Amino acid sequence: xxxxxxxxxxxxxxxxxxxxxxxxxxxxxxxxxxxxxxxxxxxxxxxxxxxxxxxxxxxxxxxxxxxxxxxxxxxxxxxxxxxxxxxxxxxxxxxxxxxxxxxxxxxxxxxxxxxxxxxxxxxxxxxxxxxxxxxxxxxxxxxxxxxxxxxxxxxxxxxxxxxxxxxxxxxxxxxxxxxxxxxxxxxxxxxxxxxxxxxxxxxxxxxxxxxxxxxxxxxxxxxxxxxxxxxxxxxxxxxxxxxxxxxxxxxxxxxxxxxxxxxxxxxxxxxxxxxxxxxxxxxxxxxxxxxxxxxxxxxxxxxxxxxxxxxxxxxxxxxxxxxxxxxxxxxxxxxxxxxxxxxxxxxxxxxxxxxxxxxxxxxxxxxxxxxxxxxxxxxxxxxxxxxxxxxxxxxxxxxxxxxxxxxxxxxxxxxxxxxxxxxxxxxxx
Amino acid sequence: xxxxxxxxxxxxxxxxxxxxxxxxxxxxxxxxxxxxxxxxxxxxxxxxxxxxxxxxxxxxxxxxxxxxxxxxxxxxxxxxxxxxxxxxxxxxxxxxxxxxxxxxxxxxxxxxxxxxxxxxxxxxxxxxxxxxxxxxxxxxxxxxxxxxxxxxxxxxxxxxxxxxxxxxxxxxxxxxxxxxxxxxxxxxxxxxxxxxxxxxxxxxxxxxxxxxxxxxxxxxxxxxxxxxxxxxxxxxxxxxxxxxxx
Numbered sequence: 001x002x003x004x005x006x007x008x009x010x011x012x013x014x015x016x017x018x019x020x021x022x023x024x025x026x027x028x029x030x031x032x033x034x035x036x037x038x039x040x041x042x043x044x045x046x047x048x049x050x051x052x053x054x055x056x057x058x059x060x061x062x063x064x065x066x067x068x069x070x071x072x073x074x075x076x077x078x079x080x081x082x083x084x085x086x087x088x089x090x091x092x093x094x095x096x097x098x099x100x101x102x103x104x105x106x107x108x109x110x111x112x113x114x115x116x117x118x119x120x121x122x123x124x125x126x127x128x129x130x131x132x133x134x135x136x137x138x139x140x141x142x143x144x145x146x147x148x149x150x151x152x153x154x155x156x157x158x159x160x161x162x163x164x165x166x167x168x169x170x171x172x173x174x175x176x177x178x179x180x181x182x183x184x185x186x187x188x189x190x191x192x193x194x195x196x197x198x199x200x201x202x203x204x205x206x207x208x209x210x211x212x213x214x215x216x217x218x219x220x221x222x223x224x225x226x227x228x229x230x231x232x233x234x235x236x237x238x239x240x241x242x243x244x245x246x247x248x249x250x251x252x253x254x255x256x257x258x259x260x261x262x263x264x265x266x267x268x269x270x271x272x273x274x275x276x277x278x279x280x281x282x283x284x285x286x287x288x289x290x291x292x293x294x295x296x297x298x299x300x301x302x303x304x305x306x307x308x309x310x311x312x313x314x315x316x317x318x319x320x321x322x323x324x325x326x327x328x329x330x331x332x333x334x335x336x337x338x339x340x341x342x343x344x345x346x347x348x349x350x351x352x353x354x355x356x357x358x359x360x361x362x363x364x365x366x367x368x369x370x371x372x373x374x375x376x377x378x379x380x381x382x383x384x385x386x387x388x389x390x391x392x393x394x395x396x397x398x399x400x401x402x403x404x405x406x407x408x409x410x411x412x413x414x415x416x417x418x419x420x421x422x423x424x425x426x427x428x429x
Numbered sequence: 430x431x432x433x434x435x436x437x438x439x440x441x442x443x444x445x446x447x448x449x450x451x452x453x454x455x456x457x458x459x460x461x462x463x464x465x466x467x468x469x470x471x472x473x474x475x476x477x478x479x480x481x482x483x484x485x486x487x488x489x490x491x492x493x494x495x496x497x498x499x500x501x502x503x504x505x506x507x508x509x510x511x512x513x514x515x516x517x518x519x520x521x522x523x524x525x526x527x528x529x530x531x532x533x534x535x536x537x538x539x540x541x542x543x544x545x546x547x548x549x550x551x552x553x554x555x556x557x558x559x560x561x562x563x564x565x566x567x568x569x570x571x572x573x574x575x576x577x578x579x580x581x582x583x584x585x586x587x588x589x590x591x592x593x594x595x596x597x598x599x600x601x602x603x604x605x606x607x608x609x610x611x612x613x614x615x616x617x618x619x620x621x622x623x624x625x626x627x628x629x630x631x632x633x634x635x636x637x638x639x640x641x642x643x644x645x646x647x648x649x650x651x652x653x654x655x656x657x658x659x660x661x662x663x664x665x666x667x668x669x670x671x672x673x674x675x
Contacts, residue, residue, distance in 0.1 A: 031486055157448045158534060300453060339484060340468040341507025347453040348465040351654065426484075 005170045012171040019306025020177035021132035026331035028139045029425035041147035052203045054242040056120040056317040061324045063422035073131035079232045080118030082214040089221040153187035160301035172345040174302045182308035197289040200252035202245040204284035207238040209276030225315045256286045298354040301345045310361040313368040332417035335425045447527040450501030466656040487512035495556040498564035502528035509537045516540040546577040555583040562591045579637035582672040591667040595624035598663040634670045644668035
């Protein structure tokens with residue numbers, strides 16, 4: 001409290017990753033003045049383009065990013081997932097009748113409901129980040145500052161006081177998008193549940209000789225799922241898929257250390273020849289998996305968003321969709337508050353955000369954690385439960401799960417936020 | 430506010446009170462809770478009546494609003510942000526000091542005065558919109574009060590009202606519930622016998638050249654902790670009336 005406030009602003013977003021940019025661009029539609037603080041001094045393109053991670057955008061996430069002009073700014077067109085094929089690895093199945101094979105999700109119900117809409121759209125994370133950066137340049141009420149370290153955050157009666165590079169800033173609302181090890185969350189004294197899955201995900205791209213037909217494949221195995229997500233074709237006309245292969249951490253590290261040829265061979269065995277001959281395009285990256293749920297999602301003058309609030313198992317591909325829903329809900333409520341002449345930090349914003357996001361994140365975390373446990377077990381009743389569960393899963397993933405979670409989260413709210421319906425916030429309702 | 434004429438100890442006291450008025454967890458939490466619902470009602474009806482675009486950031490630009498019994502300024506500030514020219518009056522000097530201090534902190538230009546509505550009438554000032562929110566249940570002479578409120582509305586202008594109905598339900602919910610059980614409000618804040626039924630209130634409006642346009646209930650949803658407009662006028666109700674053109 002020694003130094004003077006050097007700057008006052010409306011909303012400060014801490015962390016310029018996929019969550020921070022999504023929040024910044026969504027919130028820009030509320031007309032609020034926004035400062036996005038990035039700890040890095042600049043984005044190294046070499047580093048970012050080697051990030052092999054991809055995201056399966058749900059239809060509502062896709063609508064949101066389309067109406068925020070992000071989709072148009074992508075370098076590569078999003079690749080639709082037309083269907084999902086979920087199988088249980090033969091080694092897991094104990095149920096009489098052998099391997100279970102479910103052709104999933106793009107069934108009559110979904111088809112009739114949504115016409116030609118895909119189940120999800122694949123985008124590369126680094127492409128998404130580049131599109132966010134590009135679009136954010138054109139927003140007059142958004143200022144992006146690089147090389148900014150937040151070293152303290154204190155709630156005062158007049159707002160949130162942030163110490164940034166040694167200077168004091170006062171803002172109405174801070175949005176913590178600083179990831180799973182969020183410092184802002186720590187400064188606010190918000191505790192979290194943190195459980196290590198003792199699993200790691202191997203992530204890379206691979207080419208294959210047989211067409212993927214835009215089908216996402218997920219194989220449930222005892223140690224973790226293996227997903228192949230269609231990424232269209234590369235410049236040489238080869239079919240390309242994104243791989244997310246979950247193993248026990250030690251096994252994953254060993255696999256990651258294999259030569260590309262040996263890794264391709266190991267992958268072929270897992271896929272049982274389903275995609276033909278395999279060529280691994282890049283050395284796989286290894287990401288440790290854990291479950292993190294913050295005990296609170298909001299405090300006076302503050303909200304947690306994205307990984308700072310929740311990190312879930314990737315098996316349903318819902319982590320980033322959850323983050324986009326955080327951003328859409330936050331922007332919706334800030335917009336509503338501002339139209340009533342209230343501030344972005346009004347209790348109607350933070351309390352609604354807390355209630356809504358906690359419910360949604362908890363539902364998604366329970367679902368993914370439950371599936372992880374279900375397939376990690378190997379005794380007969382659970383195997384039977386899996387048999388039943390797979391049928392439910394086919395109906396559930398990815399669309400209905402999202403819908404159900406959102407309905408649960410939206411108790412008392414008549415419809416989803418505008419952005420998830422593909423409507424800009426500045427549009428007259 | 431001219432700092433030099435003010436006793437620093439007084440300022441400190443008002444800062445503490447301002448913090449209380451404006452703290453979402455302080456003793457005025459119930460007001461903060463239903464502020465969005467009543468603001469929504471007020472802004473929507475003003476926009477409809479004055480042909481304003483509801484979604485515009487300056488939807489109330491140029492509209493003169495008087496808030497009677499403004500307290501710490503919970504309604505004055507948001508309405509000012511939307512462009513309205515707002516006057517807030519309160520007979521409690523401490524409230525006005527708090528309101529002035531807070532408006533200054535927020536950088537908002539609001540005309541606050543320690544004056545009763547009866548006194549203000551003598552100045553001859555009239556307003557496009559007069560807010561008579563959660564006040565009528567606290568005044569001594571309702572007839573006199575309603576008359577002066579009405580005199581402050583321009584011909585064709587609007588008066589908004591909000592208060593508590595005198596029913597068995599309001600006795601249970603507002604008095605026993607809010608004051609004794611939930612401890613939302615200090616016990617003794619309300620005297621149930623002074624509550625007006627919607628009919629009694631609209632009778633006062635009619636007597637004072639006002640034509641009632643709408644009355645709605647404000648209900649509380651315990652699960653989400655939110656207030657919403659309803660058809661149940663049994664406890665809290667809100668409404669608006671238009672002053673006759675002469």
